[in-house]
Amino acid sequence: DGGITQSPKYLFRKEGQNVTLSCEQNLNHDAMYWYRQDPGQGLRLIYYSQIVNDFQKGDIAEGYSVSREKKESFPLTVTSAQKNPTAFYLCASNPLTPGIRNTIYFGEGSWLTVV
Amino acid sequence: KNQVEQSPQSLIILEGKNCTLQCNYTVSPFSNLRWYKQDTGRGPVSLTIMTFSENTKSNGRYTATLDADTKQSSLHITASQLSDSASYICVVSGENTDKLIFGTGTRLQVFP
Numbered sequence: 001d002g003g004i005t006q007s008p009k010y011l012f013r014k015e016g017q018n019v020t021l022s023c024e025q026n027l028n029h030d031a032m033y034w035y036r037q038d039p040g041q042g043l044r045l046i047y048y049s050q051i052v053n054d055f056q057k058g059d060i061a062e063g064y065s066v067s068r069e070k071k072e073s074f075p076l077t078v079t080s081a082q083k084n085p086t087a088f089y090l091c092a093s094n095p096l097t098p099g100i101r102n103t104i105y106f107g108e109g110s111w112l113t114v115v
Numbered sequence: 116k117n118q119v120e121q122s123p124q125s126l127i128i129l130e131g132k133n134c135t136l137q138c139n140y141t142v143s144p145f146s147n148l149r150w151y152k153q154d155t156g157r158g159p160v161s162l163t164i165m166t167f168s169e170n171t172k173s174n175g176r177y178t179a180t181l182d183a184d185t186k187q188s189s190l191h192i193t194a195s196q197l198s199d200s201a202s203y204i205c206v207v208s209g210e211n212t213d214k215l216i217f218g219t220g221t222r223l224q225v226f227p
Contacts, residue, residue, distance in 0.1 A: 004158075040219060041219055042119070042218055042219045042220070043215075043217040103149075104161070105161075106158035107158050108158045109156065109157065111156070
């Protein structure tokens with residue numbers, strides 16, 4: 001089936017450790033995004049990429065890093081510099097075809113808890 | 116500042132009843148508005164996408180309206196079902212950008 005796969009679904013991390021969240025899509029979409037979702041808040045953009053080997057910071061990029069070595073993959077690393085990393089992380093993709101009706105597709109999310 | 120505000124924050128209704136969720140935005144210039152449904156612990160799923168020239172769009176029991184002049188949108192759910200229990204998120208994007216502005220969502224609970 002076509003879609004976006006995030007893994008792991010649940011992850012526990014000790015303070016001071018880096019952790020990488022995986023995001024893979026087989027939709028052949030050009031753009032990929034990482035969002036963070038906290039209770040009572042809207043989704044906030046961490047990083048996005050519109051083409052392989054290129055990515056831009058979103059609104060809350062501090063303490064995070066990404067790579068886009070392949071079109072279908074956009075892993076997110078939560079580093080020890082992220083002060084409050086416990087959250088629900090969502091990966092998304094967008095075909096970026098001409099026009100304004102592009103649907104943004106989301107993965108199922110990853111829960112990260114710092115213990 | 117570009118913002119999207121949703122109301123109510125939460126809503127409880129009985130199965131079979133109708134309900135309407137509101138979304139007000141200040142994004143300008145406006146390009147399109149989307150409604151998403153998000154089940155607890157899952158990723159959001161698209162319900163509708165509307166441009167400034169569209170007033171109404173339906174997807175099954177979900178009907179979205181848009182008034183681009185007053186910058187307001189609503190999502191009407193008809194004959195609610197238990198499976199409608201979820202958060203409903205309004206998302207707006209501006210012209211010449213693919214950046215999305217997310218509302219904080221309305222949490223709907225449908226009880227039997």
